[in-house]
Amino acid sequence: MNAEVRAGTWAERLFSFVQQYPGVHLREIRRRLQIPIGTLDYHLYRLGRQGLIAVRFQGGYKCCYPAVSETTRAPIPEGQQMLLALLRQPVPRAILLQLYLEGVCSPAQLSEAIDTTGPNLSYFLKRLELTGVLARDGQGATRSVRLVDPKQIHMVLLLFPPLPEGAVDRFLRFWSELHP
Secondary structure (H helix, E strand, O other): OOHHHHHHHHHHHHHHHHHHOOOEEHHHHHHHHOOOHHHHHHHHHHHHHOOOEEEEEEOOEEEEEEOOOOOOOOOOOHHHHHHHHHHOOHHHHHHHHHHHHHOOEOHHHHHHHHOOOHHHHHHHHHHHHHHOOEEEEOOHHHOEEEEOOHHHHHHHHHHOOOOOOOHHHHHHHHHHHHOO
């Protein structure tokens, strides 16, 4: 297989993946598509220059978005881009989904529900609060966490599918269930 065909195939796979899963970050694309990082950077640059993909730094990650979403036939608004970037990360996604499904809860309940440590939860709650996605009310034992706009979460979840769970993800979940 010559390099041109292979490069074209990678660019097509990359563009299709970003269309399907907007907000996905660079390392996740690399992991899922198994594209060497240099090749991935090159194709992101090329697709960006062609006006097909936009790359933004959000929350310490290089996140990729289609210039025009296949789902909405329009550019993805900035607020939805930020939310998508969060929903593509495991712990923020778990926090947001738990609050979306169960409503207001205490940090202790949230930590137990998503199976994370207190310091890890605190770190992500601060990040999510700074983005305006959630709010923490009260102090000490009466502290609660809530979504600021659950309808926005609902809309983004309906418009854009989550990343499929891979074999490694299933194995890690299975392994953690064996060794509590």
